[in-house]
Amino acid sequence: MPASARRPFRRPTHIPPTDYDVVVIGAGCAGLSAALVLGRCRRRVLLCDGGKTRNAPSPAVHNFLSRDGIKPQELLQQGREQLSAYPSVELRESCVMQAERDEATGTFRITLDTGGCVTSRKVILATGVMDVLPPIDGMRELWGVGVLHCPYCHGYEVSDKPLAVYGRGKSVAGFALLISRWSKDVVVCTDGTAGLADHSRQRLKRHGIPVYEQQIARLVGRNNGELHSIEFADGTTLERAALFLHPEQQQRTDLAEQLGCYRLARSGGIRVDKRIQTSVPGVYAAGDTTPAAQQAVVAAAEGVQAGISCNEQLTREECA
Incomplete structure (x- = not known):
C-alpha cells in the first residue's frame, strides 16, 4: 500500500x-x-x-x-x-x-x-x-578558533604547535598533561596564584610543562581568529598558537x-x-x-x- x-x-x-x-x-x-x-x-x-x-x-x-x-x-x-x-x-x-x-x-x-x-x-x-568565559580581552573574540575547549575536537589541528592551557588547581595540571599528547610545547597559564599542590607541580615539571602565574592582560589574535600571543600584566608576552581551557x-x-x-x-x-x-x-x-x-x-x-x-x-x- x-x-x-x-x-x-x-x-x-x-x-x-x-x-x-x-x-x-x-x-x-x-x-x-x-x-x-x-x-x-x-x-x-x-x-x-x-x-x-x-x-x-x-x-x-x-x-x-x-x-x-x-x-x-x-x-x-x-x-x-x-x-x-x-x-x-x-x-x-x-x-x-x-x-x-x-x-x-x-x-x-x-x-x-x-x-x-x-x-x-x-x-x-x-x-x-x-560557556562562561573568563573576562579577559580577546577570549570571546578568539573562542572556537584560537581559544579552544576540547582537544578531541581540535587538538589534531594544532598538533606540534606552541600551546597554552588556562586554569588553576589540580584540574589544570591534568588538562595540561592531556594536551601534551598533541604537542610537546605546552605551558600552563593560571592568571594569578596557581593553587597547585606540590605533587601537581612536580608532575608538570617532570613533563617539561612550565607554569606562568602572572595576571593575563589580554589575548592577541590574528586576522583569521587564531591566537598569536598572550600578553601579561607585567608587560611580558608569550607566543602561542592556541589556548585550551575548560570554561x-x-x-x-x-x-x-x-x-x-x-x-x-x-x-x-x-x-x-x-x-x-x-x-x-x-x-x-x-x-x-x-x-x-x-x-x-x-x-x-x-x-x-x-x-x-x-x-x-x-x-x-x-x-x-
Whole structure:
C-alpha cells in the first residue's frame, strides 16, 4: 500500500488530546536526531529551533563518522533538509519560554516566544549549555578558533604547535598533561596564584610543562581568529598558537528547573536514566544538557535514544 493511501493513526480514546505527541526543544545534533527518529515513527512532532548552537563559532565538527571536518552549520542544515521528508515533523524558529506539566493528565503545556501555547504528551530537552568565559580581552573574540575547549575536537589541528592551557588547581595540571599528547610545547597559564599542590607541580615539571602565574592582560589574535600571543600584566608576552581551557558552563534555559527536573549539583547537567528520561515522567533530555561527553556525535546518539524511548513509552500508553 503506498504511503499516501495509509490510514492515519487513530488516537485511543483514553489518551488525552494534545497538539503534538512530542515537543523537541533545541535543534542541534541531539534535537534533530530525536525529531528524525520520531518522524520515522510517524509521530506528530514540533521541533523548536532557538537559534545558534554552542559550536557555531567552530570552523569544523570532528569525530563524527562520515562527517569529519564538516562545518557545524552545514551539518545542521543537512539534518533540517532530511527532516523535510517526514510530514509529521514541524520545525519552528521559536524559543520556548515556559514549560509546565499537568499532573492530572501527564501532558505538557509549552509557551513559545512567538506567541501562543501548544500541548504535548512528551518533551525532549535538547537545549544545550552556554560557556562562561573568563573576562579577559580577546577570549570571546578568539573562542572556537584560537581559544579552544576540547582537544578531541581540535587538538589534531594544532598538533606540534606552541600551546597554552588556562586554569588553576589540580584540574589544570591534568588538562595540561592531556594536551601534551598533541604537542610537546605546552605551558600552563593560571592568571594569578596557581593553587597547585606540590605533587601537581612536580608532575608538570617532570613533563617539561612550565607554569606562568602572572595576571593575563589580554589575548592577541590574528586576522583569521587564531591566537598569536598572550600578553601579561607585567608587560611580558608569550607566543602561542592556541589556548585550551575548560570554561564554566550553565544551562541555556531554565526549562528543566521549571519542570522540576533533578540537576547534578557539580556540573549542572540534567540527570537522566538509561532511557534518557529525567526525574520528571515524560521529560527526556539529550546532548550537552546532560552530563555526557560533549561531542556532536554523542549528542546525536543521545537524541536517537531519546526518540526511541519516547516512541516506546507512547506506544505502551496507547496499547495499555
